[in-house]
Amino acid sequence: MSIVSEIEKTLDHAETLNGELNSFLSIESESSLSRAQLLDTTETVGPLKGVAIAVKDNICTKDMRTSCGSRILGNYKAQYDATAISRLNDAGAIVVGKTNMDEFAMGSSNESSAFGPAKNPWDVARVPGGSSGGSAVAVASGVVRAALGSETGGSVRQPASLCGIVGFKPTYGRISRYGLVAFASSLDNIGIFGQTSKDVADVLGVIAGRDEKDSTSADVPVPDYAATLNDDIAGKTIGIPRALLGEGLDDEVRESVLASIDNFKALGANTVDIELPYAKYGIAVYYIIATAEASSNLARYDGVRYGFRAEDSPELRQMYFKTREEGFGPEVKRRIMLGTYVLSSGYYDAYYSKAQKVRALVKRDYETAFTKCDAILTPTSPTTAFKIGEKSDDPIAMYLSDIYTVSANLAGVPAISVPSGLSSEGLPIGVQLIGNFWSEATLLNLTHKYETAHPLNARPSVFAG
């Protein structure tokens, strides 16, 4: 089959399902088809030749809309490609569309998008999770095999869990952040969604590695992730932080996680109990550090160089205030203000400095744990997908959706969510594996073996084709 006909099918699925799922903010038919035609007529073989990829709308794609789910960027079209995008293009992949997201990646349900939430294909009355909800839905609904998202506190793993797919966050520095619109620079990562761990491995192999345009990208060799997917996992040791499986965790999620531990043992893995004593402070640390960095990063949206500008402001300062007032939604304003507050004179030591110290302790927890195990297993999300509107008036309840995921971002370690089963209501449950720095290959090996032995064997009610 030609690449053109495959891409026509993908675009048709995307268009057909979007009315119900709202997962794409833009579908790039014209550029996708012309790229497909070009690829059909070239003999060059890239590792992702002809593979359709959906991309979160906070990753710059030249001449395509890049809105960050925000009114303040409106119809902004990126002037350059993110490094991850140029590497995907060089490998023959085709970006078919830009996906819905919580505004500036701030949210855990997709409800803070200025363009309405994406819907969970397993139950369209429920959220897909966030902030990379649209990318998760594009993969879960069968439109694309793989998608890019971004992670600051769990924004790939949590929606992957709620949508029944694989969601991966790399070691900080593994994938260049050049062209990823900044939210909290010391926590941000580009992440990958796949229908399987192999899809993730294929994309990671292409986009990982040092990039001179991102000084935080590390010069660490990129292994062949796909080559080790099938390695025997007998003898690998999985750490279980039992103290984290208590209060606040949904019973069915707990059962599924405990069953997945037995499944890993049946595959030959050993388990060991470990402790992560500072993990419970993760959300508090995160909401100080992430908002502080966001208040600084989002200062650039002032109506001067790009995006939206409020009308009728005769004077410059007033134009800044009105543009930001009209351009940002409530969650973004709350976080900018919280960040401004924790950095303000007289409060810095009490909040920001303290949070940085506890962040060091969270990292130390992981360093200690990884002297005893190869990976740590936890739930990905404390619950299955919740109803649209259920948590939207209670910021803290929403923030706690990320309780199991944020600490990996604070420490900088890689982590992955893989489906572990369905709840009695037929909603997906995910289990998370957290690895040591640069152990992406080990994580993908573990989840590949797991999903091969225990596939989900179910499809969402809204599915392409």
Added chain:
Amino acid sequence: MDVRQVAKLAHLEITDDEVALYTPQMANIVKYVEQLNELDIGEIEPMLGGLTTEGKATNSIREDIAGESFAQKDALREAPSGVAGHFQVPKVL
């Protein structure tokens, strides 16, 4: 927290309705993050960023040679008001 004052520092012109909405929400969030105060952590080096040991060791210095950059036209393309090679803004004073 004086939400109106914080909004001013953050360059946000917020409405009375927003002040009423955000004040209790922000107070709850601040109360939540203050659980860190219960920790007696002593002398710990603060973690300043996300860089790993390998990231810190990566040399980011390059030769001082001019590379490609945006053409003026491209840089102005997305501006709400780009006039004669400049970003135009309302009067400053």
